[in-house]
Amino acid sequence: EPEVTQTPSHQVTQMGQEVILRCVPISNHLYFYWYRQILGQKVEFLVSFYNNEISEKSEIFDDQFSVERPDGSNFTLKIRSTKLEDSAMYFCASSPEDYPSTDTQYFGPGTRLTVL
């Protein structure tokens, strides 16, 4: 069964450093998303991406964040200058062409980002 993959599984960085989190969505999917979950809190939407542009973003997704689909398979989230409060689990998700609808956001296993 196809699945979303994410690398690395755990990223440790120093405050102020740039990090890039990588995701490989399911191959025939066209909509891509990033969510995050701070320990002990809810999963929060960050951004959605379709047709090489951001289709929706949350208040969390400020100028420090950017997303890119550099090739036909990868989808990345970049944090330019990490802050302590960026420490969280980051989930990538993807969905097929007929989204938005129910039941079609498939999540990856997550990358745990620790900012020291």
Add this chain to the structure above:
Amino acid sequence: GESVGLHLPTLSVQEGDNSIINCAYSNSASDYFIWYKQESGKGPQFIIDIRSNMDKRQGQRVTVLLNKTVKHLSLQIAATQPGDSAVYFCAEGRDSSYKLIFGSGTRLLVRP
């Protein structure tokens, strides 16, 4: 992919019993609701969904009930198995938006 939080409510059930996990949602304008399951080390996994114009939907061993009057959603798992042990999240969405809004999660523990 852990979503473990220090303050997750926990439901402990005996293997073979039925489980009911509850969720209160906030937006009366949501068009659909989804239940996700998250096992340790994995991301959220889709279980079942329901549109806002429905009251009940059944899947394999799972049933979702929607009470719009009190903005309440429940997930019923029949004959709970050890493999059902996980954290369960409800999420709500709108057709006009790409984002899902997640609830805080409930940990289900199945006793053998």
